[in-house]
Amino acid sequence: MTPEQSVVATAVQSWTINVERADKLFAGLSESQILQEVAPGRNRLVYLWGHLLAVHDAMAPLMGLGERLHPELDAIFLTEADKKVAVLPSAAELKKHWDEVHGRLLEGFRRFAASDWAQKHTAMSDDDFKANPLRNRLAVLLNRTNHLSYHLGQAALVPKG
Amino acid sequence: MTPEQSVVATAVQSWTINVERADKLFAGLSESQILQEVAPGRNRLVYLWGHLLAVHDAMAPLMGLGERLHPELDAIFLTEADKKVAVLPSAAELKKHWDEVHGRLLEGFRRFAASDWAQKHTAMSDDDFKANPLRNRLAVLLNRTNHLSYHLGQAALVPKG
Numbered sequence: 001m002t003p004e005q006s007v008v009a010t011a012v013q014s015w016t017i018n019v020e021r022a023d024k025l026f027a028g029l030s031e032s033q034i035l036q037e038v039a040p041g042r043n044r045l046v047y048l049w050g051h052l053l054a055v056h057d058a059m060a061p062l063m064g065l066g067e068r069l070h071p072e073l074d075a076i077f078l079t080e081a082d083k084k085v086a087v088l089p090s091a092a093e094l095k096k097h098w099d100e101v102h103g104r105l106l107e108g109f110r111r112f113a114a115s116d117w118a119q120k121h122t123a124m125s126d127d128d129f130k131a132n133p134l135r136n137r138l139a140v141l142l143n144r145t146n147h148l149s150y151h152l153g154q155a156a157l158v159p160k161g
Numbered sequence: 162m163t164p165e166q167s168v169v170a171t172a173v174q175s176w177t178i179n180v181e182r183a184d185k186l187f188a189g190l191s192e193s194q195i196l197q198e199v200a201p202g203r204n205r206l207v208y209l210w211g212h213l214l215a216v217h218d219a220m221a222p223l224m225g226l227g228e229r230l231h232p233e234l235d236a237i238f239l240t241e242a243d244k245k246v247a248v249l250p251s252a253a254e255l256k257k258h259w260d261e262v263h264g265r266l267l268e269g270f271r272r273f274a275a276s277d278w279a280q281k282h283t284a285m286s287d288d289d290f291k292a293n294p295l296r297n298r299l300a301v302l303l304n305r306t307n308h309l310s311y312h313l314g315q316a317a318l319v320p321k322g
Contacts, residue, residue, distance in 0.1 A: 003276040006275075009163075014303040017305060085247075133167055134170055134174050139174070142171065142175040148310065149307040149308070149310040
């Protein structure tokens with residue numbers, strides 16, 4: 001493995017480890033556990049799960065990997081705060097979407113070479129990218145991995161049992 | 162900038178952004194604010210700050226960047242849980258250590274080429290590294306950036322004002 005291949009594979013692995021951690025945490029909850037708040041008055045676990053799913057689904061067009069699979073999640077989990085939307089998808093639906101969204105992303109990521117990761121993401125203009133070449137696809141991947149860790153830290157505060 | 166340089170610089174930038182976010186959050190707190198718990202019965206902000214500092218200080222020897230600067234922090238912020246140690250460093254001391262520890266790391270990181278990032282970290286045996294070449298220095302950087310984000314997410318739950 002060249003250093004170039006190694007650093008890129010390491011970043012994808014860091015993403016995958018955290019996606020799996022989230023999957024294990026959220027998909028293992030009962031329909032009542034998933035309605036718990038992470039702290040008094042704060043977001044419920046189900047909201048964090050759907051929020052991560054919507055944010056990750058939106059990575060596909062940013063990375064040149066195709067259209068969104070579930071744009072309908074934004075109105076529930078991104079535009080609106082938690083508890084503003086009465087009817088949420090079931091845990092079974094969220095799990096199904098989660099697997100689709102992450103399966104598709106990972107398939108794309110595994111095909112990217114270092115030169116693909118260093119390319120601009122689609123929300124950037126050519127001029128902006130010339131001024132800041134670090135706003136590339138890898139920056140999106142690392143940012144979203146950190147965002148995922150951020151909410152995993154919150155989810156971990158829910159009292160066990 | 163080659164793709165190789167770009168991906169490595171992007172990872173260092175992701176680390177730096179989160180270190181600065183933490184610095185802004187923790188160093189801006191008063192001595193009483195810093196004693197708040199992130200959620201009822203959970204870690205206090207001061208513990209998270211010292212915990213991150215101890216973990217980051219330990220990155221230097223792992224990355225071949227020299228000995229620990231503050232190994233004395235481990236007994237307070239790593240080995241022991243929050244509220245077990247009565248006397249903590251002051252916020253001013255933590256801030257001073259924070260700047261030293263992160264200044265030294267960043268200086269080292271900026272000198273690393275992709276081939277340096279792809280090297281094994283010092284806690285790995287040669288055989289283990291042969292079996293898993295992704296347990297390299299970059300994996301340590303990304304893991305610690307995620308760990309930092311994890312605790313930033315928790316710190317963000319503290320009621321404002």
